[in-house]
Amino acid sequence: MKRILILSALLIALLVLAATPAVSQERKPVKVNRTVVVTGVVIVDVLKTDGKKAQLQCNQDSSGCTQLKSGNYLMAELPENSGKYDCKNVEIYDESKQNDDEAQPLGYYCLIEK
Numbered sequence: 518m519k520r521i522l523i524l525s526a527l528l529i530a531l532l533v534l535a536a537t538p539a540v541s542q543e544r545k546p547v548k549v550n551r552t553v554v555v556t557g558v559v560i561v562d563v564l565k566t567d568g569k570k571a572q573l574q575c576n577q578d579s580s581g582c583t584q585l586k587s588g589n590y591l592m593a594e595l596p597e598n599s600g601k602y603d604c605k606n607v608e609i610y611d612e613s614k615q616n617d618d619e620a621q622p623l624g625y626y627c628l629i630e631k
Contacts, residue, residue: 544591544610547571552584561585561626563592573607573626583609583624591615594628602627 547563554560559582561573575582579601591610600606604627614620 542593542595542608544593544615546589546612547592547609548589549585549587551587554584559584563590565592570631572629572631573609573624574629575602575624575626579625581622581625585609585624588612590623592628593622601625604628605630 608622
């Protein structure tokens with residue numbers, strides 16, 4: 518009987534943890550160099566702080582797909598299997614929102630590392 522109660526408690530704890538939203542992701546600075554739209558896909562060229570180039574892509578008609586202006590932003594990489602797209606998903610924030618846990622993302626994108 519004790520074993521069943523312990524196993525039940527562990528199962529409940531695991532379910533609670535699985536249902537809890539993930540802790541906010543670390544936001545790292547990126548620089549947007551340009552944004553273009555090609556056949557309904559918004560393509561944003563960015564430069565990461567480590568000097569690596571990357572592209573952000575989203576479907577133009579999708580909610581959360583924003584054509585970003587050139588400038589500095591913050592990027593949060595989302596955990597695997599979360600987000601809108603079948604790829605590494607990221608959120609982009611205004612650069613002044615580094616420590617603002619309540620900040621809303623400016624857009625949601627698929628990250629393509631180069």
